[in-house]
Amino acid sequence: MALPTDTKTPAPPPAAESPPINDGFWMRALALFLVSFANMQWYRRWKKSNWGVFYISSTLCVRCCERTRLNEARAMQLVRQHTAIPAPKIYCSFEHKGLVYILMERMPGKPLANGWVFRSDTSKAKILAQLKPMLAQLRNVPRPSPQNGHGLPKVNADVVSGIDGGQFFDGNLPNKRFWGPFNTVKDFHRGLRGNLMVVPDEYTEERYTDLRKLIALQEDYVASPPVLTHGDLSANNILADGDNVTGIVDWETAAWMPAYWEYTNAWHVNPHNPYWQEEVPKFLEAYPVELEMEKLRRRIYDTY
Structure with a gap:
Protein backbone atom coordinates (compact mmCIF):
# COMPACT_ATOMS: atom_id res chain seq x y z
CA MET A 1 0.00 0.00 0.00
CA GLU A 17 -2.98 36.89 1.37
CA SER A 18 -0.91 39.70 -0.12
CA PRO A 19 -1.99 43.11 1.15
CA PRO A 20 -4.23 45.40 -0.93
CA ILE A 21 -2.72 48.28 -2.86
CA ASN A 22 -3.92 51.89 -2.68
CA ASP A 23 -7.33 50.75 -1.47
CA GLY A 24 -8.74 54.02 -0.20
CA PHE A 25 -12.48 54.67 -0.32
CA TRP A 26 -12.50 56.63 -3.58
CA MET A 27 -10.27 54.19 -5.46
CA ARG A 28 -12.46 51.28 -4.35
CA ALA A 29 -15.59 53.19 -5.32
CA LEU A 30 -14.13 54.00 -8.73
CA ALA A 31 -13.17 50.41 -9.48
CA LEU A 32 -16.57 49.08 -8.39
CA PHE A 33 -18.37 51.67 -10.49
CA LEU A 34 -16.26 50.89 -13.55
CA VAL A 35 -16.95 47.16 -13.26
CA SER A 36 -20.66 47.80 -12.79
CA PHE A 37 -20.66 50.05 -15.85
CA ALA A 38 -18.59 47.66 -17.97
CA ASN A 39 -20.92 44.80 -17.02
CA MET A 40 -23.93 46.44 -18.66
CA GLN A 41 -25.20 44.40 -21.57
CA TRP A 42 -24.83 47.12 -24.20
CA TYR A 43 -21.29 47.84 -23.05
CA ARG A 44 -20.31 44.17 -23.10
CA ARG A 45 -21.44 43.96 -26.72
CA TRP A 46 -19.34 47.02 -27.57
CA LYS A 47 -16.23 46.31 -25.46
CA LYS A 48 -15.83 42.57 -25.14
CA SER A 49 -14.23 41.41 -21.90
CA ASN A 50 -11.78 38.55 -21.79
CA TRP A 51 -10.82 36.07 -19.04
CA GLY A 52 -12.23 38.17 -16.22
CA VAL A 53 -10.84 41.46 -17.52
CA PHE A 54 -13.17 44.42 -18.06
CA TYR A 55 -11.76 46.78 -20.69
CA ILE A 56 -12.63 50.33 -19.70
CA SER A 57 -10.57 52.26 -22.24
CA SER A 58 -7.46 51.86 -24.37
CA THR A 59 -5.31 52.44 -21.27
CA LEU A 60 -7.42 51.15 -18.36
CA CYS A 61 -8.95 47.84 -17.33
CA VAL A 62 -10.22 46.00 -14.25
CA ARG A 63 -9.40 42.40 -13.46
CA CYS A 64 -12.10 40.62 -11.47
CA CYS A 65 -13.17 36.97 -11.48
CA GLU A 66 -13.43 34.06 -9.06
CA ARG A 67 -9.74 33.23 -9.37
CA THR A 68 -8.41 36.81 -9.16
CA ARG A 69 -6.31 37.28 -6.03
CA LEU A 70 -4.34 40.07 -4.39
CA ASN A 71 -1.23 37.99 -5.05
CA GLU A 72 -1.55 38.85 -8.75
CA ALA A 73 -1.50 42.61 -8.16
CA ARG A 74 1.49 42.33 -5.81
CA ALA A 75 3.36 40.30 -8.41
CA MET A 76 2.92 43.01 -11.06
CA GLN A 77 3.88 45.70 -8.56
CA LEU A 78 7.06 43.78 -7.66
CA VAL A 79 7.96 43.22 -11.30
CA ARG A 80 7.61 46.91 -12.11
CA GLN A 81 9.74 47.86 -9.10
CA HIS A 82 12.66 45.58 -9.93
CA THR A 83 12.68 44.98 -13.70
CA ALA A 84 12.16 46.63 -17.06
CA ILE A 85 9.48 44.09 -17.97
CA PRO A 86 6.40 45.88 -19.37
CA ALA A 87 3.90 44.68 -16.77
CA PRO A 88 0.68 46.60 -16.07
CA LYS A 89 0.80 49.45 -13.58
CA ILE A 90 -1.46 48.79 -10.58
CA TYR A 91 -3.71 51.68 -9.51
CA CYS A 92 -5.45 49.77 -6.72
CA SER A 93 -6.34 46.27 -5.57
CA PHE A 94 -8.76 45.17 -2.88
CA GLU A 95 -11.29 42.54 -1.87
CA HIS A 96 -15.02 43.28 -1.81
CA LYS A 97 -17.76 40.77 -1.01
CA GLY A 98 -15.56 37.79 -1.69
CA LEU A 99 -14.13 39.04 -5.00
CA VAL A 100 -10.79 40.70 -5.66
CA TYR A 101 -10.67 43.76 -7.91
CA ILE A 102 -7.51 45.00 -9.62
CA LEU A 103 -7.70 48.38 -11.34
CA MET A 104 -4.71 48.51 -13.64
CA GLU A 105 -3.14 49.77 -16.82
CA ARG A 106 -4.24 48.17 -20.05
CA MET A 107 -1.13 47.30 -22.03
Missing part, protein backbone atom coordinates in the same frame (compact mmCIF):
# COMPACT_ATOMS: atom_id res chain seq x y z
CA ALA A 2 1.07 3.59 -0.59
CA LEU A 3 2.20 5.35 2.53
CA PRO A 4 2.72 9.07 3.03
CA THR A 5 6.26 9.94 3.95
CA ASP A 6 6.93 10.28 7.65
CA THR A 7 9.90 12.53 6.95
CA LYS A 8 7.89 15.38 5.49
CA THR A 9 8.97 18.78 6.76
CA PRO A 10 6.16 20.64 8.52
CA ALA A 11 4.57 23.29 6.32
CA PRO A 12 5.45 26.94 6.95
CA PRO A 13 3.08 28.79 9.26
CA PRO A 14 -0.13 29.90 7.51
CA ALA A 15 0.44 33.14 5.64
CA ALA A 16 -2.13 35.77 4.87
CA PRO A 108 -0.87 48.13 -25.74
CA GLY A 109 -0.29 45.58 -28.45
CA LYS A 110 -1.76 42.24 -29.45
CA PRO A 111 -1.01 38.71 -28.21
CA LEU A 112 1.79 36.92 -30.02
CA ALA A 113 -0.68 34.11 -30.65
CA ASN A 114 -2.36 36.38 -33.19
CA GLY A 115 -0.42 35.52 -36.32
CA TRP A 116 2.80 34.20 -34.80
CA VAL A 117 3.05 31.35 -37.32
CA PHE A 118 2.81 33.89 -40.16
CA ARG A 119 5.64 36.11 -38.90
CA SER A 120 8.97 36.02 -40.65
CA ASP A 121 11.93 34.36 -38.95
CA THR A 122 13.48 37.80 -38.58
CA SER A 123 10.40 39.17 -36.81
CA LYS A 124 10.24 36.19 -34.46
CA ALA A 125 13.93 36.50 -33.63
CA LYS A 126 13.56 40.19 -32.76
CA ILE A 127 10.73 39.50 -30.33
CA LEU A 128 12.39 36.51 -28.67
CA ALA A 129 15.61 38.50 -28.32
CA GLN A 130 13.68 41.10 -26.29
CA LEU A 131 12.02 38.47 -24.11
CA LYS A 132 15.23 36.72 -23.09
CA PRO A 133 16.76 39.54 -20.96
CA MET A 134 13.34 40.40 -19.54
CA LEU A 135 12.88 36.90 -18.15
CA ALA A 136 16.47 36.86 -16.91
CA GLN A 137 15.63 39.98 -14.87
CA LEU A 138 12.60 38.21 -13.42
CA ARG A 139 14.88 35.47 -12.03
CA ASN A 140 16.84 38.07 -10.07
CA VAL A 141 13.93 39.84 -8.35
CA PRO A 142 14.52 39.72 -4.57
CA ARG A 143 11.93 38.06 -2.39
CA PRO A 144 10.06 40.84 -0.53
CA SER A 145 9.99 41.23 3.21
CA PRO A 146 6.57 40.70 4.82
CA GLN A 147 4.28 43.73 4.40
CA ASN A 148 2.03 45.04 7.15
CA GLY A 149 2.36 41.85 9.15
CA HIS A 150 1.49 39.66 6.17
CA GLY A 151 3.62 36.86 4.84
CA LEU A 152 6.14 34.73 6.69
CA PRO A 153 7.71 36.05 9.89
CA LYS A 154 10.99 36.45 8.03
CA VAL A 155 12.24 36.00 4.49
CA ASN A 156 12.93 32.33 3.79
CA ALA A 157 14.62 31.87 0.44
CA ASP A 158 13.77 28.17 0.24
CA VAL A 159 9.98 28.42 0.48
CA VAL A 160 7.81 27.65 -2.56
CA SER A 161 4.92 30.07 -2.15
CA GLY A 162 2.85 32.96 -3.40
CA ILE A 163 4.37 36.43 -3.59
CA ASP A 164 4.09 37.21 0.13
CA GLY A 165 4.48 33.71 1.49
CA GLY A 166 0.91 32.47 1.09
CA GLN A 167 -0.68 30.01 -1.29
CA PHE A 168 -0.20 30.16 -5.05
CA PHE A 169 -2.66 29.43 -7.86
CA ASP A 170 -2.10 27.00 -10.71
CA GLY A 171 -5.12 25.63 -12.52
CA ASN A 172 -3.01 22.95 -14.23
CA LEU A 173 -1.87 21.20 -11.06
CA PRO A 174 -3.77 18.04 -10.04
CA ASN A 175 -6.73 17.87 -7.64
CA LYS A 176 -6.83 21.50 -6.55
CA ARG A 177 -6.06 25.02 -7.73
CA PHE A 178 -4.42 26.55 -4.66
CA TRP A 179 -1.18 25.11 -3.32
CA GLY A 180 1.41 25.63 -0.62
CA PRO A 181 3.25 27.14 0.89
CA PHE A 182 6.01 24.49 1.01
CA ASN A 183 9.18 24.79 3.07
CA THR A 184 11.39 23.44 0.29
CA VAL A 185 11.32 22.36 -3.34
CA LYS A 186 11.49 18.74 -2.13
CA ASP A 187 8.33 19.27 -0.08
CA PHE A 188 6.70 20.80 -3.17
CA HIS A 189 7.66 17.76 -5.26
CA ARG A 190 6.24 15.46 -2.61
CA GLY A 191 3.04 17.48 -2.53
CA LEU A 192 2.68 17.09 -6.29
CA ARG A 193 2.57 13.31 -5.94
CA GLY A 194 0.39 13.26 -2.82
CA ASN A 195 3.39 12.54 -0.54
CA LEU A 196 3.77 9.05 -1.97
CA MET A 197 7.11 7.45 -1.13
CA VAL A 198 6.28 3.97 -2.43
CA VAL A 199 4.20 2.86 -5.38
CA PRO A 200 0.72 1.38 -4.80
CA ASP A 201 0.57 -2.33 -5.59
CA GLU A 202 -2.55 -1.94 -7.70
CA TYR A 203 -0.82 0.28 -10.29
CA THR A 204 -0.35 -1.07 -13.80
CA GLU A 205 3.16 -2.13 -14.72
CA GLU A 206 3.72 0.97 -16.85
CA ARG A 207 2.41 3.38 -14.23
CA TYR A 208 4.33 1.53 -11.52
CA THR A 209 7.57 1.98 -13.45
CA ASP A 210 6.86 5.64 -14.22
CA LEU A 211 5.97 6.57 -10.64
CA ARG A 212 8.96 4.74 -9.24
CA LYS A 213 11.18 6.68 -11.62
CA LEU A 214 9.48 9.98 -10.73
CA ILE A 215 9.95 9.40 -7.00
CA ALA A 216 13.65 8.71 -7.55
CA LEU A 217 14.13 11.80 -9.74
CA GLN A 218 12.31 14.14 -7.37
CA GLU A 219 13.88 12.77 -4.18
CA ASP A 220 17.40 13.01 -5.63
CA TYR A 221 16.82 16.45 -7.14
CA VAL A 222 19.20 19.15 -5.91
CA ALA A 223 17.30 22.43 -6.12
CA SER A 224 18.48 26.02 -6.02
CA PRO A 225 16.31 28.55 -4.12
CA PRO A 226 12.96 29.31 -5.80
CA VAL A 227 12.79 32.31 -8.12
CA LEU A 228 10.00 34.66 -9.12
CA THR A 229 8.04 32.90 -11.85
CA HIS A 230 5.23 34.09 -14.12
CA GLY A 231 4.04 30.52 -14.56
CA ASP A 232 1.94 30.94 -17.71
CA LEU A 233 4.13 32.31 -20.49
CA SER A 234 1.97 31.39 -23.43
CA ALA A 235 1.82 33.31 -26.68
CA ASN A 236 -1.53 34.65 -25.45
CA ASN A 237 0.05 36.44 -22.48
CA ILE A 238 2.87 38.22 -24.33
CA LEU A 239 1.84 41.35 -26.23
CA ALA A 240 3.63 43.04 -29.12
CA ASP A 241 3.16 45.97 -31.43
CA GLY A 242 4.90 45.06 -34.66
CA ASP A 243 8.25 43.63 -33.61
CA ASN A 244 8.30 45.34 -30.21
CA VAL A 245 7.25 43.56 -27.01
CA THR A 246 4.76 45.87 -25.28
CA GLY A 247 3.48 43.81 -22.38
CA ILE A 248 3.49 40.62 -20.36
CA VAL A 249 0.10 40.09 -18.73
CA ASP A 250 -1.96 37.56 -16.75
CA TRP A 251 0.19 37.19 -13.62
CA GLU A 252 -2.33 35.11 -11.66
CA THR A 253 0.03 32.12 -11.40
CA ALA A 254 3.03 34.22 -10.33
CA ALA A 255 4.87 32.67 -7.38
CA TRP A 256 8.25 31.72 -5.94
CA MET A 257 8.83 28.45 -7.75
CA PRO A 258 11.67 26.05 -8.62
CA ALA A 259 14.02 27.58 -11.17
CA TYR A 260 12.93 25.14 -13.88
CA TRP A 261 9.19 25.76 -13.42
CA GLU A 262 8.94 28.69 -15.85
CA TYR A 263 10.51 26.64 -18.62
CA THR A 264 8.55 23.43 -18.11
CA ASN A 265 5.24 25.27 -17.69
CA ALA A 266 5.82 27.42 -20.78
CA TRP A 267 6.69 24.29 -22.77
CA HIS A 268 3.42 22.65 -21.73
CA VAL A 269 1.30 25.80 -21.65
CA ASN A 270 -0.92 25.25 -24.66
CA PRO A 271 -1.51 21.79 -26.15
CA HIS A 272 -3.37 23.42 -29.04
CA ASN A 273 -0.35 25.51 -30.08
CA PRO A 274 2.61 23.09 -30.28
CA TYR A 275 4.55 25.67 -32.30
CA TRP A 276 5.22 27.52 -29.03
CA GLN A 277 7.26 24.61 -27.67
CA GLU A 278 9.87 25.29 -30.34
CA GLU A 279 10.19 28.92 -29.24
CA VAL A 280 10.40 28.47 -25.46
CA PRO A 281 14.13 27.48 -25.32
CA LYS A 282 14.93 30.59 -27.35
CA PHE A 283 13.94 32.98 -24.57
CA LEU A 284 14.12 30.83 -21.41
CA GLU A 285 16.98 28.80 -20.03
CA ALA A 286 16.32 25.18 -20.97
CA TYR A 287 16.05 22.47 -18.32
CA PRO A 288 16.00 19.21 -20.32
CA VAL A 289 16.24 16.84 -17.34
CA GLU A 290 13.52 18.70 -15.45
CA LEU A 291 11.37 18.77 -18.59
CA GLU A 292 11.53 14.99 -18.80
CA MET A 293 10.68 14.84 -15.08
CA GLU A 294 7.62 17.04 -15.64
CA LYS A 295 6.55 15.06 -18.72
CA LEU A 296 6.68 11.95 -16.56
CA ARG A 297 4.65 13.54 -13.75
CA ARG A 298 2.02 14.88 -16.13
CA ARG A 299 1.67 11.51 -17.83
CA ILE A 300 1.22 9.69 -14.51
CA TYR A 301 -1.40 12.14 -13.28
CA ASP A 302 -3.07 12.63 -16.67
CA THR A 303 -2.28 16.34 -16.80
CA TYR A 304 -1.05 17.99 -19.98
